[in-house]
Amino acid sequence: MLIGGIEAGGTKFVCAVGDQTGKIIAKTSFPTVGPEETFKEVKAFFADYSIEAIGIGSFGPVDLDKQSKTYGTILNTPKTKWKNYDVLKRLQTDYQLPVYMDTDVNAAALGEYKYGIGNDVDSCMYITVGTGIGAGFVKDGETYIGKSHPEMGHIFVQQHEDDKFVGSCAYHGTCLEGLASGPAIEKRNGKKGNLLADQQSVWELEAYYLAQAIMSYFLILSPERVIIGGGVLKQEQLYPLIREKILELVNGYVAIENVDNFIVAPSLNDEQGIKGAIALTL
Numbered sequence: 001m002l003i004g005g006i007e008a009g010g011t012k013f014v015c016a017v018g019d020q021t022g023k024i025i026a027k028t029s030f031p032t033v034g035p036e037e038t039f040k041e042v043k044a045f046f047a048d049y050s051i052e053a054i055g056i057g058s059f060g061p062v063d064l065d066k067q068s069k070t071y072g073t074i075l076n077t078p079k080t081k082w083k084n085y086d087v088l089k090r091l092q093t094d095y096q097l098p099v100y101m102d103t104d105v106n107a108a109a110l111g112e113y114k115y116g117i118g119n120d121v122d123s124c125m126y127i128t129v130g131t132g133i134g135a136g137f138v139k140d141g142e143t144y145i146g147k148s149h150p151e152m153g154h155i156f157v158q159q160h161e162d163d164k165f166v167g168s169c170a171y172h173g174t175c176l177e178g179l180a181s182g183p184a185i186e187k188r189n190g191k192k193g194n195l196l197a198d199q200q201s202v203w204e205l206e207a208y209y210l211a212q213a214i215m216s217y218f219l220i221l222s223p224e225r226v227i228i229g230g231g232v233l234k235q236e237q238l239y240p241l242i243r244e245k246i247l248e249l250v251n252g253y254v255a256i257e258n259v260d261n262f263i264v265a266p267s268l269n270d271e272q273g274i275k276g277a278i279a280l281t282l
Contacts, residue, residue, distance in 0.1 A: 001019060001020060003017070003053050003055065003278045003281050003282075004046055004049070004053070004095075004278075005017075005274045005275070005277035005278035006091075006274075006277055007107065007274045008056055008104065009059055009104060010032060012029050013038055013041065014274050015029070016028075016274045016278065017049045018274075019278075022111075022115035022278070022279070024274070025049075027274065032059075033081075034081040035082060035085050039094065042094075046095070053098045054091055054095060055101075055276075055279065056101050056277055057103060057108065057273055057276055058101060058102075058103060058104055059103075059104055060103055060151075061075040061076060061148070061149070062074050062101070062103065062149065063148075064102065064145045070084075071088065072101055087101070101280070102143050102145070102277075102280055104128075104134070105127075105128055105136035106136035106138070106144070106276075107143075107272075107273050107276035107279075108136060108272040108276050109124060109135075109136035109138045109143065109227070109272075110138050110143055111272035111275035112126055112266060113141070114141070114276070115268060116227075116267040116268040116272060117266065122224060123221075123222070123223045124138055124225040124227060125221065125223040125226045126228075126266070127217075127226065127227070127228045127229070129231070129233055130181065130182050131182055131183060131231070132153055132181055133152075133176055133177040133180060133230075134151070135153065137150070137217075152176075152213070154172055154175045154177055155175060156176070157209050157212040157216075163205060165179065165188045167179055168187050176213050180209040182230075182232050185206065193231075194234070203235060203237055204241060206232070206235075206241075207241035207245050208245060210242050211242050211245035214226055214246055215250065218246075224262075227264055227266055228264075229270075229272070233265065239264075243259045243263050246259065246263065247259055
């Protein structure tokens, strides 16, 4: 059984054909432009394969309420060509196959849960820290979707007393994304994060914000494992800093028996999103 997977990112689309074991048979990627041009590329890729279903993890916000008239539609995105675009209907029309849709971060969480570093626990989170910040949650093999999908990158955290940055989020200023995303790091420091690798204070501050967010997620959802990825976490010195700060914040109130096994890096070599998209169909 061949399954199609789409990781629909705001910057690029990744398309793949795989099977239920998580094996990727073929894969391609291309820039995310307008919907018509992008879905022509999608169709050209899948034309060579006999697939039986499609799973898509999409950038958002996206309507995932199955009772809604706009289910499967991209909502108030800053990508104007995609605003109010019905992605689900487009795929159903193009392929006449079952289509399963979720957020890109929920798909990544499911990929790690099923095939990666989350495969030995009952619940896990996946947090991506890059151009934006988002998080997905999986419990017993099911991704979490409420009235809308969670927007965990936009929670508020306590701003450090020495950080006078006004924030980079167009909607909330100094929310988590506004303080700790890749663009926030660049605007605060005048350089991209990869050019600040030796600036310890930059990563101390980043860990300060990310640990606060993880503390909140941990107390609310109680995941057994927290997986953090994205472009900012290519700075691997962040992992021990975040672990140290989360223990300080929890302060023994809730037991974290092995923090090195609790906060971890992704294990699927940047394929967690596309493998998770395929897993949505299972």
